[in-house]
Amino acid sequence: MSGCPADVAAGAAAAGACATADAGLLYPPSERTQIRNSWNSLMRWARYFRSREESDALLVEKVVVFGGGSFGTAMGVALARQRKNIQVTLLLRDPYLCRDINELHCNTRYLKDFVLPANVNATTSAAEAIAGAQFAIHAVPVQHTRAFLQGIKDLLPPTLPIISVSKGIEVGSGQLMSEVIPSVLSKKHPTVYLSGPSFAKEVMMGRPTGIVAASKDKALARTIQRLFASPSMRVNTTTDVIGVEICGSLKNVLAIAAGIVEGLELGPNAMAALVAQGCSEIRWLATKMGAKTATISGLSGLGDIMLTCYGSLSRNRTVGVRLGQGEKLADILASSSQVAEGVPTAAVVVNLARKYRVQLPVLTAVAQVLDGHITAKQAVFEIMNLPQIEER
Numbered sequence: 001m002s003g004c005p006a007d008v009a010a011g012a013a014a015a016g017a018c019a020t021a022d023a024g025l026l027y028p029p030s031e032r033t034q035i036r037n038s039w040n041s042l043m044r045w046a047r048y049f050r051s052r053e054e055s056d057a058l059l060v061e062k063v064v065v066f067g068g069g070s071f072g073t074a075m076g077v078a079l080a081r082q083r084k085n086i087q088v089t090l091l092l093r094d095p096y097l098c099r100d101i102n103e104l105h106c107n108t109r110y111l112k113d114f115v116l117p118a119n120v121n122a123t124t125s126a127a128e129a130i131a132g133a134q135f136a137i138h139a140v141p142v143q144h145t146r147a148f149l150q151g152i153k154d155l156l157p158p159t160l161p162i163i164s165v166s167k168g169i170e171v172g173s174g175q176l177m178s179e180v181i182p183s184v185l186s187k188k189h190p191t192v193y194l195s196g197p198s199f200a201k202e203v204m205m206g207r208p209t210g211i212v213a214a215s216k217d218k219a220l221a222r223t224i225q226r227l228f229a230s231p232s233m234r235v236n237t238t239t240d241v242i243g244v245e246i247c248g249s250l251k252n253v254l255a256i257a258a259g260i261v262e263g264l265e266l267g268p269n270a271m272a273a274l275v276a277q278g279c280s281e282i283r284w285l286a287t288k289m290g291a292k293t294a295t296i297s298g299l300s301g302l303g304d305i306m307l308t309c310y311g312s313l314s315r316n317r318t319v320g321v322r323l324g325q326g327e328k329l330a331d332i333l334a335s336s337s338q339v340a341e342g343v344p345t346a347a348v349v350v351n352l353a354r355k356y357r358v359q360l361p362v363l364t365a366v367a368q369v370l371d372g373h374i375t376a377k378q379a380v381f382e383i384m385n386l387p388q389i390e391e392r
């Protein structure tokens with residue numbers, strides 16, 4: 001511990017005083033009354049709101065999960081823990097992983113430190129997985145979604161709601177999941193897009209998590225809110241599908257930039273400046289695409305930007321850290337078994353920026369680095385030497 005003995009002693013005395021004294025005495029009585037009144041009125045509002053909530057239980061017997069990777073498993077487990085009477089079935093490609101899930105109750109490939117609830121099982125048969133399901137969670141990476149859905153679409157009842165948790169933009173078409181899914185299935189297929197700051201591992205640990213359910217169909221978004229809401233999961237609803245989807249996709253690209261800053265050891269000033277600039281770039285493009293500002297500053301926007309840029313569990317950020325430390329992208333991708341959606345999405349963001357006539361220096365620099373045109377260090381140098389501008 002640093003500091004002179006007098007400082008240390010004073011600090012210890014202050015800490016002791018705080019621990020024993022009534023902390024409320026720090027505030028004058030009038031402020032304390034105000035604080036208590038505001039809190040009590042918040043609690044009254046919550047009780048009133050709860051008393052008006054739909055009392056009919058959501059009767060769900062089976063949920064199918066497409067993709068038994070980290071997040072598909074985590075969201076399936078979140079439901080299975082909350083609702084002991086439902087069956088959650090993961091649809092996988094790997095028969096060995098299926099066996100481990102069914103016999104060892106463990107996703108030995110993606111989440112080996114956790115025991116899965118007994119009401120989670122797995123199969124490689126799409127027909128078996130989909131039969132009798134009332135909801136489908138789609139957790140297949142964006143770039144494989146089209147082919148995956150083409151393969152199972154004849155088995156999908158047209159009324160089975162698809163809850164997409166995948167975040168990214170399809171290379172080639174430039175489409176978000178909210179465009180890819182209806183283009184493979186039908187425009188009328190019920191769909192919801194779930195996004196927000198939610199690392200799979202933390203969901204598995206039952207840590208408090210907040211997400212957004214976005215759908216043009218308000219009633220469906222509300223149903224998905226009720227399906228996932230639990231003491232450890234809050235679910236907001238919105239009709240701003242584009243906003244939720246574009247923020248969820250772009251934050252992955254920004255997280256790669258944040259990782260680069262970390263890998264280059266540029267320090268907290270640089271990191272804060274980068275993340276703030278990235279937030280502006282996301283806002284510039286997202287608003288041109290029709291996103292609402294409330295979405296950009298909400299869970300799926302700012303919330304997920306903060307988590308992914310600062311959270312060490314992020315795969316996208318990890319790609320950036322390793323690039324900043326001088327590794328080659330090909331080696332990084334070859335050594336990782338999990339998806340980093342920001343890598344393919346970065347290329348598409350540049351096209352979107354041109355289409356919507358916005359300049360996105362940081363997000364474009366990420367694409368340049370990933371494409372091997374410039375090094376991470378050169379990108380930082382060029383960004384720092386861009387013309388000084390007025391804040392907007």
Ligand SMILES: NC(=O)c1ccc[n+]([C@@H]2O[C@H](COP(=O)([O-])OP(=O)(O)OC[C@H]3O[C@@H](n4cnc5c(N)ncnc54)[C@H](O)[C@@H]3O)[C@@H](O)[C@H]2O)c1
Pocket residue numbers: 067068069070071072073093110139140141142144148165166167168198199200201337338339341
């Ligand atoms: N992991 C997280 O914390 C997290 C959180 C929120 C959202 N997401 C998003 O969820 C999506 C899935 O991420 P993840 O973390 O589960 O990825 P992952 O890499 O852990 O697992 C991907 C899963 O998709 C399957 N898959 C890959 N290619 C496939 C194909 N061609 N056909 C069928 N299945 C295929 C894999 O076998 C695996 O089961 C991504 O879009 C990601 O951005 C992840």
Ligand SMILES: O=P(O)(O)OC[C@H](O)CO
Pocket residue numbers: 167196197198199200252255304307308313314315316317339340341
């Ligand atoms: O690990 P990442 O970078 O794919 O991020 C996971 C989630 O999107 C965080 O909300």
